Amino acid sequence: MKRLLSVTIFFSLLAITPAFSQARSADIAIVGGTVVTMDKDRRVIENGAVVMRGEKIEWVGKRSAMPARMRTARTIDATGKVVIPGLINTHTHVPMSLFRGIADDMDLQEWLTKFIFPAEAKNVDEAFVRAGTRLGLAEMIKGGTTTYCDMYYFEDAIADETKKAGMRGVLGETVIDFPVPDNKTWPEAIAYTERFIRKWQNDPLITPAIAPHAPYTVSQEHLLEARAVSDRLKAPLVIHLAEANTETEFIQQKHAGQRPIGFVENIGFFNDRTIAAHVIQANEAEIDLLKKHNVGVAHNPHSNMKLAAGTAPVPSMLRKGVNVGLGTDGAASNNDLSMWEEMDTAAKLHKLVSGDPKAMPAEVVFAMATIGGARALHMGDKIGSIEVGKLADIAIVGLDELHQTPMYNIYSHLVYATKASDVRTVIIHGRVVMLDRRLLTLNESVIKRDANTYRQKIINSLKN
Amino acid sequence: MKRLLSVTIFFSLLAITPAFSQARSADIAIVGGTVVTMDKDRRVIENGAVVMRGEKIEWVGKRSAMPARMRTARTIDATGKVVIPGLINTHTHVPMSLFRGIADDMDLQEWLTKFIFPAEAKNVDEAFVRAGTRLGLAEMIKGGTTTYCDMYYFEDAIADETKKAGMRGVLGETVIDFPVPDNKTWPEAIAYTERFIRKWQNDPLITPAIAPHAPYTVSQEHLLEARAVSDRLKAPLVIHLAEANTETEFIQQKHAGQRPIGFVENIGFFNDRTIAAHVIQANEAEIDLLKKHNVGVAHNPHSNMKLAAGTAPVPSMLRKGVNVGLGTDGAASNNDLSMWEEMDTAAKLHKLVSGDPKAMPAEVVFAMATIGGARALHMGDKIGSIEVGKLADIAIVGLDELHQTPMYNIYSHLVYATKASDVRTVIIHGRVVMLDRRLLTLNESVIKRDANTYRQKIINSLKN
Numbered sequence: 065m066k067r068l069l070s071v072t073i074f075f076s077l078l079a080i081t082p083a084f085s086q087a088r089s090a091d092i093a094i095v096g097g098t099v100v101t102m103d104k105d106r107r108v109i110e111n112g113a114v115v116m117r118g119e120k121i122e123w124v125g126k127r128s129a130m131p132a133r134m135r136t137a138r139t140i141d142a143t144g145k146v147v148i149p150g151l152i153n154t155h156t157h158v159p160m161s162l163f164r165g166i167a168d169d170m171d172l173q174e175w176l177t178k179f180i181f182p183a184e185a186k187n188v189d190e191a192f193v194r195a196g197t198r199l200g201l202a203e204m205i206k207g208g209t210t211t212y213c214d215m216y217y218f219e220d221a222i223a224d225e226t227k228k229a230g231m232r233g234v235l236g237e238t239v240i241d242f243p244v245p246d247n248k249t250w251p252e253a254i255a256y257t258e259r260f261i262r263k264w265q266n267d268p269l270i271t272p273a274i275a276p277h278a279p280y281t282v283s284q285e286h287l288l289e290a291r292a293v294s295d296r297l298k299a300p301l302v303i304h305l306a307e308a309n310t311e312t313e314f315i316q317q318k319h320a321g322q323r324p325i326g327f328v329e330n331i332g333f334f335n336d337r338t339i340a341a342h343v344i345q346a347n348e349a350e351i352d353l354l355k356k357h358n359v360g361v362a363h364n365p366h367s368n369m370k371l372a373a374g375t376a377p378v379p380s381m382l383r384k385g386v387n388v389g390l391g392t393d394g395a396a397s398n399n400d401l402s403m404w405e406e407m408d409t410a411a412k413l414h415k416l417v418s419g420d421p422k423a424m425p426a427e428v429v430f431a432m433a434t435i436g437g438a439r440a441l442h443m444g445d446k447i448g449s450i451e452v453g454k455l456a457d458i459a460i461v462g463l464d465e466l467h468q469t470p471m472y473n474i475y476s477h478l479v480y481a482t483k484a485s486d487v488r489t490v491i492i493h494g495r496v497v498m499l500d501r502r503l504l505t506l507n508e509s510v511i512k513r514d515a516n517t518y519r520q521k522i523i524n525s526l527k528n
Numbered sequence: 529m530k531r532l533l534s535v536t537i538f539f540s541l542l543a544i545t546p547a548f549s550q551a552r553s554a555d556i557a558i559v560g561g562t563v564v565t566m567d568k569d570r571r572v573i574e575n576g577a578v579v580m581r582g583e584k585i586e587w588v589g590k591r592s593a594m595p596a597r598m599r600t601a602r603t604i605d606a607t608g609k610v611v612i613p614g615l616i617n618t619h620t621h622v623p624m625s626l627f628r629g630i631a632d633d634m635d636l637q638e639w640l641t642k643f644i645f646p647a648e649a650k651n652v653d654e655a656f657v658r659a660g661t662r663l664g665l666a667e668m669i670k671g672g673t674t675t676y677c678d679m680y681y682f683e684d685a686i687a688d689e690t691k692k693a694g695m696r697g698v699l700g701e702t703v704i705d706f707p708v709p710d711n712k713t714w715p716e717a718i719a720y721t722e723r724f725i726r727k728w729q730n731d732p733l734i735t736p737a738i739a740p741h742a743p744y745t746v747s748q749e750h751l752l753e754a755r756a757v758s759d760r761l762k763a764p765l766v767i768h769l770a771e772a773n774t775e776t777e778f779i780q781q782k783h784a785g786q787r788p789i790g791f792v793e794n795i796g797f798f799n800d801r802t803i804a805a806h807v808i809q810a811n812e813a814e815i816d817l818l819k820k821h822n823v824g825v826a827h828n829p830h831s832n833m834k835l836a837a838g839t840a841p842v843p844s845m846l847r848k849g850v851n852v853g854l855g856t857d858g859a860a861s862n863n864d865l866s867m868w869e870e871m872d873t874a875a876k877l878h879k880l881v882s883g884d885p886k887a888m889p890a891e892v893v894f895a896m897a898t899i900g901g902a903r904a905l906h907m908g909d910k911i912g913s914i915e916v917g918k919l920a921d922i923a924i925v926g927l928d929e930l931h932q933t934p935m936y937n938i939y940s941h942l943v944y945a946t947k948a949s950d951v952r953t954v955i956i957h958g959r960v961v962m963l964d965r966r967l968l969t970l971n972e973s974v975i976k977r978d979a980n981t982y983r984q985k986i987i988n989s990l991k992n
Binding site for chain 2: 467
């Protein structure tokens with residue numbers, strides 16, 4: 065074990081990361097912690113053990129019942145800590161971490177047209193995307209996130225950085241009806257996306273996807289073309305949907321009074337691989353449509369509040385059996401990638417909006433951040449819970465900070481008291497990517513240095 | 529400097545704290561950081577310096593302009609960090625930290641009658657209050673809070689613990705129309721409160737206060753008696769006001785259709801030392817009454833959301849010149865004491881509720897957590913900003929964590945990206961109470977041990 069660790073540190077210090085992480089994954093037993101499984105019985109196992117073989121979970125139970133042959137595995141002591149399924153961030157624009165706080169407290173249109181679009185036009189290239197991705201990945205791993213669903217440009221480079229970091233991603237190349245940094249025309253964008261999907265399709269960590277930006281930025285014809293790519297290549301179909309009043313008004317004007325969800329359903333856009341972000345403008349009938357087509361929903365409370373977009377009707381979606389996960393959105397509209405704050409806010413926001421303090425209890429919210437997010441990404445059979453046969457995506461979280469003292473209920477503590485900074489160790493696909501808060505696959509100081517170089521470049525670009 | 533530090537550590541290790549902190553306060557210069565003054569010009573000084581003599585701020589400016597005679601002071605290097613006025617938590621029930629997460633996701637009445645009241649009746653005595661206070665103080669100091677405004681029982685013991693910890697407090701002994709842990713009758717409670725106020729009145733750290741619980745739990749006669757105590761002893765008058773619909777309905781029924789704010793104003797309750805928590809049920813005319821009487825308002829977004837109480841009309845209050853601060857409320861309804869999360873949520877909540885993403889910009893919210901809170905506590909001339917002559921209550925906050933990288937705007941970063949865990953060093957009344965995250969006046973491990981002992985006792989008490 066010690067040798068493996070030294071090798072890892074060596075690579076980490078040199079900022080070189082081997083391309084095939086699985087080759088270095090080892091059998092690991094996490095012992096002694098409280099295991100919050102999020103399995104169908106919602107088992108919480110005190111003094112538990114989780115054993116991983118290769119990339120999969122092989123055994124889960126009481127530490128005292130752990131079979132003898134497993135005791136030879138590498139052991140991580142989680143005594144006094146909680147062992148949870150890795151968190152699943154269902155909506156990000158990861159390279160935008162470089163735009164964190166570049167512009168706040170303004171109208172969406174002003175924000176987009178005066179800051180985000182010009183900053184993107186002047187700065188976003190493949191190198192930018194790689195630096196921003198590493199920054200976002202490092203922040204997410206430090207907060208216990210093990211899978212994320214992204215929409216951006218140069219998604220092939222994002223996939224490459226994600227794989228190098230040992231992170232799991234559903235990565236959607238954004239296609240949109242105007243020229244963007246990586247593709248200047250629609251046919252180019254579709255060709256890029258098809259190549260991208262074919263290249264990564266069988267990767268154990270990366271699920272490549274196509275991401276038509278939104279119904280108000282992609283024509284009906286192009287929406288259907290994107291769906292056809294998704295169908296043909298069996299890749300997820302990721303979209304921003306029903307985010308704002310202005311979107312609803314635009315679609316209603318353009319498409320004979322139809323609202324966004326009804327419109328895309330009507331044209332046959334939804335397939336059973338669809339993942340929709342925001343979904344604020346959704347009435348009961350529209351929620352039924354989401355359920356009918358098994359559309360996964362990414363709920364982003366911080367971003368929605370910051371941009372004054374509204375509140376997604378999540379309690380109703382959950383009642384109707386829609387799979388809802390939580391997301392941070394990009395750092396430019398949040399301004400961090402902490403899933404812990406999304407959980408805390410999701411639980412409280414829906415109490416406020418519904419007027420019911422019983423709405424969205426802590427356990428329901430924690431499920432959204434784990435197994436619910438997995439199902440929203442159509443990966444519920446692979447990740448999102450600590451169960452035998454599932455992929456070994458796990459976070460070990462400390463419970464002894466002052467803000468967590470004392471503890472009465474584990475779900476309450478995870479949702480209302482625990483912070484990203486309490487996460488200690490993270491395992492993805494059976495590989496330790498953070499050990500006791502030290503990143504093993506990413507070089508934190510190089511990432512910060514690069515980010516600060518881009519910061520100066522971005523500031524200069526906006527002066528011109 | 530080194531010797532002073534050793535003495536501090538020595539006392540800290542023995543969990544003995546000298547009664548008079550000022551005797552040990554030394555001249556300190558904080559140099560090299562970005563100083564966010566929150567003075568009337570909102571000066572932000574890059575590579576600044578703040579010099580303290582005794583308990584006061586003696587000089588603020590560019591490091592390069594610091595007078596030579598001050599260079600002999602003890603120096604704290606804040607290069608790469610931000611130097612801010614200590615945060616002001618305007619509403620807490622600090623001993624309730626021991627009830628953190630004891631019961632969540634339920635109706636206020638169920639929460640109070642099935643959990644909080646029984647748990648309090650069976651557990652709250654002076655020793656409990658002392659242990660809970662130390663826990664809450666430690667969490668608050670670690671998050672950069674330097675002043676808090678409390679309402680609880682055994683407030684004399686809270687004052688004693690607060691002073692020992694070197695924290696500043698406006699501490700209101702709660703008086704209410706039923707027997708409580710420290711006083712069984714109204715006359716006893718008033719007598720206790722008068723003794724308490726006289727005892728602490730001239731203390732440099734403690735501002736003793738009287739805190740009639742709320743208009744629905746204290747009779748008209750007793751509200752006026754509490755005001756008379758406040759007038760006679762020139763002590764703050766702290767109250768929960770206009771928190772919930774149910775309160776409004778109750779007051780309307782009992783007092784000929786009057787709403788809470790109008791009712792208490794009408795009976796002559798408000799004096800110019802009043803501090804009101806929550807203030808959700810406030811229309812424009814009622815906000816005018818708050819302004820007229822210079823009532824300070826404590827806004828508690830996390831608690832209000834969690835209990836589904838509603839949203840205080842803070843933008844309107846600020847427009848009309850009401851002094852509004854931020855508060856966490858007790859840990860049982862939050863479940864932490866982080867002012868950073870209150871700032872983040874306050875900024876976002878009012879954008880959502882108003883539908884205006886320009887509402888409550890970061891700088892306005894940061895002002896609420898500092899100078900606004902000071903004014904709400906009627907201490908705007910003493911604390912809340914880094915200005916010559918003010919008391920030296922200061923936090924030094926790191927800016928180089930991944931979730932803070934890169935940085936474009938200091939206020940945005942403080943409100944939307946910075947966490948309690950980023951606070952490095954805290955100075956209160958010219959005394960260093962936390963140095964590079966190590967508490968110097970409180971023993972963290974003893975506090976946790978005590979809290980866990982109480983946890984078991986509380987769990988057992990609720991079984992009987």
